[in-house]
Amino acid sequence: MTTHKIDTKISVGSHLMQNFSEKLKELNPSSVVCLIDCTILKLYGNTINSGFKKLGVVASVIPVSASEKSKTLNGDLINLINQIIEKDVERKSVFLSIGGGTVTDLGGFIGSVLLRGIKTVYIPTTLLGMVDASLGGKTGVNVQNNGMLYKNMIGTFYQPEIVLCDTDFLATLPQKELKSGIGEIVKYFVGWNSPKLLDIQSIFNNVKSGQTLRPIIEACQKIKMEIVASDPNETGQQREKLNLGHTIGHGIEGEKNGTVSHGVAVVWGLLGESYMSMLDGYLSKEEFEKIKMSILSLHIVNSITFSTPKVLDIMQKDKKNKTYVAIKKIGITLPGVKINPDNLKKSLAFLNGNKNL
Template sequence: MREVTENICCSEVKVVIGEGSLSKLLDIKDHKIGVIYSKKLNIDNVIKYLSDPYLISIEDGENAKDLSNIMLLVNELFERNFDRSDYIIAVGGGTVTDIAGFVASIYLRGINLVNVPTTFLGMVDAAIGGKNGVNFNNIKNIIGTFYQPTMIISDLTFLETLPTEELKKGLAEVIKYGLTLDKELYDFLSLNKDEVLNKDKLVLEELIYRSTIDKLAVVKEDERETRGIRIVLNFGHTIGHAIEAGSGFKVPHGYAISVGMVCEAKIAEELGYAEEGVVEDVLWLLQLYGLPYDISQIDAPLDLKTALNAIEMDKKHRRNVILMPFPTRIGNWKKVEVPLNVIKGFAEQCLTK
């Protein structure tokens, strides 16, 4: 078991990683506890560490991220007289941590939040960093808050029955860290494919740990995306979110980001920001893990107009440019202002099957 503690702005965030880390829930005493969790989950292994929790099950998936659902949850807390000293524990994947984090941030202007990600994607990305969002008008996470959890518990027990396909969806985000921030992580992934895909616990713990410290280091420097540093975490996401929107959110996030990283690496190379060979390095690692790298490998139909419209609503959009984090070489990146029409032109080429 490993612990990482980081001070982010005004909050101390503790992350506990490894088998048995759910026992840290015993530290929560003498408070009301609301557990927001996916209806798909059996959470007996969580609630056994809690005293008289109030259980709130919700639907999973992007369609659940709607403001009407948020207000239903706020009403649940209000009716049970939750106060600022009480806790919300989010148990589930990225959808659940997004929804629960948003509710925790707006109820009484903020109550205690503990994230318990149950997916690999949640453990390496979604549960970390304090971003919470809901969708609006077919645009992903356009309404949201920045709100840090008190604690994040990544217990590897949840991954024991995780299908390989679900593991791969999270690997796209780990690969993102390696490509832009952490060459040692890129090399580790290159050398440990079999152990990763066979869910070797020590190897998965290392991936979660490295992803956690990489992301927290960025978030500490630029929690609210005001300094142009945190945008590195969005490598592959401008095109990736467009793919998600264009498919009506039928394409899993990890697969959309995987294709998005290839597209954006090609743009970086075409515009002269990436060293020669970066695209090949991106392709090689994605292919090694069997992740999609071309839009033709995405099964769901894609509405190109909706996808291109989503780019205009990208949160990195500033007037007529989009701030893009381009990989310059493995483990390094550069912030670039790219005209919106240029990005849309490249995206149209990339997303045409």
């Protein structure tokens, strides 16, 4: 397996925001343009502004709301670009994004095309951002067409220079978003047997003392960055493994229309795809029960009802969904497995309204 050097400097820990300007100075910027989630600006504005004061160059702060509309080309994005070009941007400027995946996807995209690409830095503030969205170089914005929202339809592969994960941000993260991040961590557990289940179980208790989350976040980052380094521009099949749980997960997320968070939908996807792997003959009944009990012990999901035809319809419209990542046992998966429509229907029936999970 060939690997490509990715130079992103990733740091994880608590109190990192007290010195974030020192990190930025390492890039020697002529100015900084900062896109920031307006909730984060409200909660952490003092720390962030005092960091900018120590920077020694102009820092222009542009607040955005963390909504899909903000990252939609024919939504709010044009206004945002107009605001940015009025700032002091040049080739040696740094484009900083502070927020969850919505803001880092958007800021990463803008930074990657602004003046044909300037240096970008991410400060993720959600658990999902720290373990997934801020890593790997995928940037993206949406397009609205004929009443349909095409998510991440326009984007680039562009690696940030620095990703700074201050776990102190997680203390204010709403439970729904925390669960969403944990959902994505469960994917790493099922697919790579890391982090350990006990560690994942401890997240709810440890979120207020951020430092203890560091090893869990780092374990996930290590998995993702190794895969990304082997296939940075997704030309092969390696990165597909990261879609574990997402084939059925996306169908359920779409059907639930925002009421189930992305990461929680992925957990349902992991359960459904484990069942499908068993029906397809890849996973033993014992190993399936082990995965099921492990997932249920986290109390992130209990029961769900949905319209199966609608889930199937959403899955069919997603062109990536002809195959799925089958599970052979915890830690061993097989990407590119063709979906058997009967087994898919049985797997959705297993999830739908099942109170005995």
